[in-house]
Amino acid sequence: MQRQETIAAALPRKYPEQVVLVVTRGGDGRGNIMAVGWTGIASGDPLMFMLGIDEGAYTYELIRATRTFVVAFPSDQMGAAVLHAGAVHGRNRDKLAETGLATAPALRVAAPLLSDAVANFECELADIFQPGDCPLIFGRVLVAHVNTDPALQRLYTVGPGHAMAGVRVAGPIKTSQ
């Protein structure tokens, strides 16, 4: 049974929500990371990610300037780094160094991979579309990388106020065929 609610009261029921780190590199050679929760798949073939990135974010500026970036799926060990990446702007500080996250060179883009992420996807900008108050960045995946530890858990935002936790598969996934 459903009862009508205000949008503001119903929205917190969306959790858990996935969170990714968008990694960029500016012309000065410095890498930057930003936490993004408004994300999803926009195309399967070619694979494209959609990212809602505020115009005020340094990441927005860098994606428009370089047209490339990395989408990294953080592990449950990376909660503090994700919160830091999502709390301060990287325009005038080295957020990547401040988090202590290890990086590795990407193959096709200037932005680095995050070595301890569950997976990294190198992307090139395909389009920017703004149907509402937030620009949507569409990134075409060029190269994918996965962590060699298959047991690593993905980090999710599990509640309001950026409460975070690792989420694992509940059991074997059965299909009817």
Ligand SMILES: Cc1cc2nc3c(=O)[nH]c(=O)nc-3n(C[C@H](O)[C@H](O)[C@H](O)COP(=O)(O)O)c2cc1C
């Ligand atoms: C868990 C989490 C999720 C976030 N999701 C988004 C998002 O989807 N879009 C957005 O524009 N900002 C989001 N933010 C805020 C940005 O990460 C934040 O503004 C960040 O400082 C931008 O960094 P930059 O200016 O270095 O690019 C989120 C923050 C947190 C902690």
